[in-house]
Amino acid sequence: MPAATTKREDILQSALTLFAERGFDATTIPMIATDAKVGAGTIYRYFENKEVLVNTLFQHYVSLFRQTLEHQYPSDQGIREQFHHLFQGMIRFTNEHDHALYFIKTHNASYFLNEESRGEFHRLLMILEHFLDEGKNKKQIRLLPSKALIAIMFGGFLELYKLIRAGEIEASEALLAGVEESCWDAVRHHS
Amino acid sequence: MPAATTKREDILQSALTLFAERGFDATTIPMIATDAKVGAGTIYRYFENKEVLVNTLFQHYVSLFRQTLEHQYPSDQGIREQFHHLFQGMIRFTNEHDHALYFIKTHNASYFLNEESRGEFHRLLMILEHFLDEGKNKKQIRLLPSKALIAIMFGGFLELYKLIRAGEIEASEALLAGVEESCWDAVRHHS
Amino acid sequence: MPAATTKREDILQSALTLFAERGFDATTIPMIATDAKVGAGTIYRYFENKEVLVNTLFQHYVSLFRQTLEHQYPSDQGIREQFHHLFQGMIRFTNEHDHALYFIKTHNASYFLNEESRGEFHRLLMILEHFLDEGKNKKQIRLLPSKALIAIMFGGFLELYKLIRAGEIEASEALLAGVEESCWDAVRHHS
Amino acid sequence: MPAATTKREDILQSALTLFAERGFDATTIPMIATDAKVGAGTIYRYFENKEVLVNTLFQHYVSLFRQTLEHQYPSDQGIREQFHHLFQGMIRFTNEHDHALYFIKTHNASYFLNEESRGEFHRLLMILEHFLDEGKNKKQIRLLPSKALIAIMFGGFLELYKLIRAGEIEASEALLAGVEESCWDAVRHHS
DNA sequence: CATGAATGAGCCTTCATTCAT
DNA sequence: AATGAATGAAGGCTCATTCAT
Numbered sequence: 001m002p003a004a005t006t007k008r009e010d011i012l013q014s015a016l017t018l019f020a021e022r023g024f025d026a027t028t029i030p031m032i033a034t035d036a037k038v039g040a041g042t043i044y045r046y047f048e049n050k051e052v053l054v055n056t057l058f059q060h061y062v063s064l065f066r067q068t069l070e071h072q073y074p075s076d077q078g079i080r081e082q083f084h085h086l087f088q089g090m091i092r093f094t095n096e097h098d099h100a101l102y103f104i105k106t107h108n109a110s111y112f113l114n115e116e117s118r119g120e121f122h123r124l125l126m127i128l129e130h131f132l133d134e135g136k137n138k139k140q141i142r143l144l145p146s147k148a149l150i151a152i153m154f155g156g157f158l159e160l161y162k163l164i165r166a167g168e169i170e171a172s173e174a175l176l177a178g179v180e181e182s183c184w185d186a187v188r189h190h191s
Numbered sequence: 192m193p194a195a196t197t198k199r200e201d202i203l204q205s206a207l208t209l210f211a212e213r214g215f216d217a218t219t220i221p222m223i224a225t226d227a228k229v230g231a232g233t234i235y236r237y238f239e240n241k242e243v244l245v246n247t248l249f250q251h252y253v254s255l256f257r258q259t260l261e262h263q264y265p266s267d268q269g270i271r272e273q274f275h276h277l278f279q280g281m282i283r284f285t286n287e288h289d290h291a292l293y294f295i296k297t298h299n300a301s302y303f304l305n306e307e308s309r310g311e312f313h314r315l316l317m318i319l320e321h322f323l324d325e326g327k328n329k330k331q332i333r334l335l336p337s338k339a340l341i342a343i344m345f346g347g348f349l350e351l352y353k354l355i356r357a358g359e360i361e362a363s364e365a366l367l368a369g370v371e372e373s374c375w376d377a378v379r380h381h382s
Numbered sequence: 383m384p385a386a387t388t389k390r391e392d393i394l395q396s397a398l399t400l401f402a403e404r405g406f407d408a409t410t411i412p413m414i415a416t417d418a419k420v421g422a423g424t425i426y427r428y429f430e431n432k433e434v435l436v437n438t439l440f441q442h443y444v445s446l447f448r449q450t451l452e453h454q455y456p457s458d459q460g461i462r463e464q465f466h467h468l469f470q471g472m473i474r475f476t477n478e479h480d481h482a483l484y485f486i487k488t489h490n491a492s493y494f495l496n497e498e499s500r501g502e503f504h505r506l507l508m509i510l511e512h513f514l515d516e517g518k519n520k521k522q523i524r525l526l527p528s529k530a531l532i533a534i535m536f537g538g539f540l541e542l543y544k545l546i547r548a549g550e551i552e553a554s555e556a557l558l559a560g561v562e563e564s565c566w567d568a569v570r571h572h573s
Numbered sequence: 574m575p576a577a578t579t580k581r582e583d584i585l586q587s588a589l590t591l592f593a594e595r596g597f598d599a600t601t602i603p604m605i606a607t608d609a610k611v612g613a614g615t616i617y618r619y620f621e622n623k624e625v626l627v628n629t630l631f632q633h634y635v636s637l638f639r640q641t642l643e644h645q646y647p648s649d650q651g652i653r654e655q656f657h658h659l660f661q662g663m664i665r666f667t668n669e670h671d672h673a674l675y676f677i678k679t680h681n682a683s684y685f686l687n688e689e690s691r692g693e694f695h696r697l698l699m700i701l702e703h704f705l706d707e708g709k710n711k712k713q714i715r716l717l718p719s720k721a722l723i724a725i726m727f728g729g730f731l732e733l734y735k736l737i738r739a740g741e742i743e744a745s746e747a748l749l750a751g752v753e754e755s756c757w758d759a760v761r762h763h764s
Numbered sequence: 765c766a767t768g769a770a771t772g773a774g775c776c777t778t779c780a781t782t783c784a785t
Numbered sequence: 786a787a788t789g790a791a792t793g794a795a796g797g798c799t800c801a802t803t804c805a806t
Contacts, residue, residue, distance in 0.1 A: 007769090007770085021302075022302055023214065023216060023301075025214060025216030025217050026215075026216045026302065028795085028796060028797085029796075029797060029798080030795090030796080030797095038770075038771085039770060039771040039772060040771080040772070040797090040798085041770070041771055041772065041773095041798080041799075041800080042769080042770055042771070043798095044797090044798065044799080045769070045770075049797075049798075050796095050797070050798090106297075109353075109357075111213075111217075142369065142372075142373060143369070144366065144369045144370065144373065145354075145360045145366070147354050147359060147360060148350075148351045148354060148360060148366070148370060149373075150350075151346075151347060151350030151351050151353070151354060152343070152346070152347035152350065152351070152370075152373060152374070152377070154346075154350060155342075155343070155345075155346025155347045155348075155349065155350035156342055156343030156344075156346045156347055156377065157346075158342075158346060159341075159342030159343070159345060159346035160338075160339045160342045160343065160346075162300070162342070163336075163338050163339065163342060168338060169336045169338055169339060175335065175336065175339065178333065178334070178335045178339075179335060179339055179343070181333075181381075182333060182335060182339075182340070182343060182377045182378070183343070183377060185376040185377055185381065186343070186347065186373045186374060186376055186377035187373070188376075190372075190376060198786095198787090219778085219779060219780080220779070220780060220781080221779075221780090224789095229787080229788085230787060230788035230789055231779095231780090231781090231788080231789065232781085232782075232783080232787070232788055232789060232790095233786085233787055233788065233789095235780090235781070235782080236786070236787075240780075240781075241780065241781090389766090404684075405596065405598060406599075407596060407598030407599045408598050408684075410799085410800060410801080411800070411801060411802080412800075412801090415768095420766080420767085421766060421767035421768055422767080422768065422800095422801090422802090423766070423767055423768060423769095423802085423803075423804080424765085424766055424767070424768095426801090426802070426803080427765070427766075431801075431802075432801065432802090488679075491735070492596075493594075493595055493599065524751065524754075524755060525751070526748065526751045526752060526755060527736075527742045527748065529733075529736050529741060529742055530733045530736065530742060530748065530751075530752055530755075531755070532732075533728075533729060533731075533732030533733045533735070533736060534725070534728075534729035534732070534733070534752070534755060534756070534759070535729075536728075536732060537724075537725070537727075537728025537729045537730075537731060537732035537733075538724060538725035538728045538729050538759065539728075540728065541721075541723075541724030541725065541727060541728035542721045542724045542725070542728075544682075544724070545718075545720050545721060545724060548682075550720060551718045551720060551721060557717065557718070557721070560715065560716070560717045561717065561721060561725075563715075563763075564715060564717060564722075564725060564759045564760070565725070565759060567758040567759055567761075567763060568725070568729065568755045568756060568758055568759035569755070572754075572758065580790090580791085601774085601775060601776085602775075602776060602777080603774090603775080603776095611791075611792085612791060612792040612793060613776090613777085613792080613793070614777085614778075614779080614791070614792055614793065614794095615790080615791055615792070616777095617776095617777065617778080618790070618791075622776075622777075623776070623777090
């Protein structure tokens with residue numbers, strides 16, 4: 001017994017998967033429709049056009065990711081604990097929303113994103129930048145540009161996750177803990 | 192007196208730039224033709240179709256990158272020196288072939304790559320894997336899956352380079368040295 | 383207490399207005415439904431499809447117009463009185479059914495009209511032809527093909543009415559009398 | 574041996590015929606392509622889109638018609654001679670460009686016409702208005718709004734021509750002379 | 765009966781690819 | 786060999802029509 005607007009969810013889910021796997025340009029509306037088991041025209045009942053669909057998707061997941069990172073953020077604890085919180089956030093978010101983070105990563109600089117999407121993404125970066133800047137002030141994070149450090153964290157984790165998704169390596173607790181440690185070492189200040 | 196097949200080179204060069212900047216799907220044959228200053232039909236004298244063109248391009252640069260990494264590889268030196276060699280290779284390659292590494296990174300998992308392209312890319316990964324496996328044996332590299340470590344190195348450097356290309360940060364010597372150090376710390380074994 | 387099939391009337395009324403203002407092809411079923419304040423599906427309870435709807439509408443108003451012209455037709459009076467009757471009929475009909483005559487005029491040669499619609503329109507022309515043929519016999523109407531004269535009357539009046547509807551000129555008594563006189567002069571026999 | 578850009582002409586010719594017969598909205602690009610014996614895509618080599626095509630067509634024929642009316646205009650002669658000149662212009666233009674005048678008449682108030690098209694059409698009306706206003710000043714034309722008189726002339730002639738085109742009546746010299754006389758009587762001042 | 769969500773045929777348009785020159 | 790005009794398959798999108806509620 002499908003809930004009221006299952007179709008909208010189905011469309012978003014199919015679009016997310018396909019955009020993540022093939023990219024926006026290589027994903028056609030008929031592909032999404034087929035995958036979501038709806039007629040092509042139905043997509044236009046829920047989204048004005050293909051660009052509105054990506055932007056909706058993008059904003060939704062960026063916002064959700066940001067909330068995940070912000071939720072119970074341990075501001076009063078040490079930098080390492082904060083890093084752990086962020087890293088766990090990435091993992092949790094990725095586990096809950098399979099293709100979302102990869103989609104965000106591969107589409108965050110795309111020509112079709114509107115102001116709101118860019119703004120939402122910017123807000124996400126702000127959280128990470130703020131964390132890093134604080135850490136740099138306390139000499140606990142390397143004195144590299146925040147964006148470069150974010151790139152390393154993000155890039156590393158996502159390339160890793162791509163491998164996990166492809167089934168090439170397994171996502172054990174130990175592995176994830178190890179990768180967190182690795183990323184932390186990449187980012188932290190070494191005396 | 193232009194070399195016999197300057198046109199082929201021109202086409203490849205234009206395709207590289209455009210694929211890197213806009214992506215394969217958003218780049219049209221007429222765009223490439225215009226940029227290369229040849230007729231659209233001419234492209235089909237040198238490449239059977241658009242997919243053959245990307246695959247040719249991809250294989251060419253992946254191979255070149257691999258050769259860059261292999262060239263004068265300091266097998267007889269310490270692990271840190273080897274890492275430095277690899278990292279410098281990335282930088283040198285990127286400096287010599289402006290868009291190539293970014294193109295490789297953004298297209299290495301694409302639906303249109305054929306077996307040979309995937310194979311070539313795999314061969315590239317092998318070099319890095321070999322380096323890491325050796326290091327792990329010697330307890331000088333973290334005991335994480337090589338592919339995960341590669342992902343971190345690759346991902347980090349390339350996300351960084353994206354920022355450099357976008358003009359958001361400057362590619363100073365110090366920055367690159369700092370990033371190398373950061374990546375090394377991500378990868379090396381900590382006692 | 384609304385009559386049994388108010389909805390059918392509402393639909394026809396909305397369709398008339400929209401077809402007259404935008405034309406058949408540029409008018410969508412949802413537009414008609416919205417204007418008539420019914421669901422889109424409801425239209426299909428009363429009309430098999432869009433073409434049946436136009437044809438119904440066309441036949442209805444052509445028939446009504448014919449009846450208006452025939453009503454109290456002064457067969458026993460002079461040709462000028464008969465002309466006046468016809469001209470007044472056009473005016474009266476147009477006043478009572480705002481968009482109807484314009485709709486008839488702009489759609490009477492359309493590809494989507496069926497045999498019955500064409501027949502009904504033909505019957506309308508017959509009245510005018512009969513009037514003209516009589517007049518020609520009595521040497522009171524020009525010896526031009528009836529259809530040509532009809533075209534002049536019809537064409538002139540309707541182009542005029544278009545201007546009135548567009549608000550470019552005002553529909554004063556004097557103007558209408560003047561136009562009637564003009565049309566009459568176009569049609570009558572000049573010794 | 575087709576001239577350099579026969580295709581452009583073919584497309585315009587086919588579009589003119591189809592727009593006149595079915596109207597802009599009911600005419601599809603594939604229809605035009607089939608009629609012009611070109612591929613659908615070819616139309617877009619010559620016209621940016623369907624709207625540009627109609628506007629090009631509209632401006633071309635309105636301009637041509639205006640030139641026909643202006644050519645050797647007998648300003649120095651009497652009002653009746655001027656009327657004759659204009660009427661002959663309509664006939665000549667219609668004979669030379671079969672569907673053009675009907676196309677102009679049925680599309681001159683359409684939503685898809687751009688400023689330039691509207692301007693061109695306005696210029697055409699100016700000629701006729703100027704003729705009528707002069708005549709009214711000299712008490713040789715009825716004191717009805719110029720636009721109403723134009724409507725009568727235009728409307729009458731075109732409805733007539735529609736019949737001729739449909740083969741329902743024949744376009745003999747005598748007929749045309751008679752219709753001209755009829756229109757003139759509709760328009761001229763009767764003392 | 766009435767509704768409007770859902771559908772898919774078909775439209776406009778783009779672009780990879782062909783081929784006459 | 787090189788070109789670019791021509792093509793038509795395919796994509797995004799609209800809307801007449803259906804049908805479950």
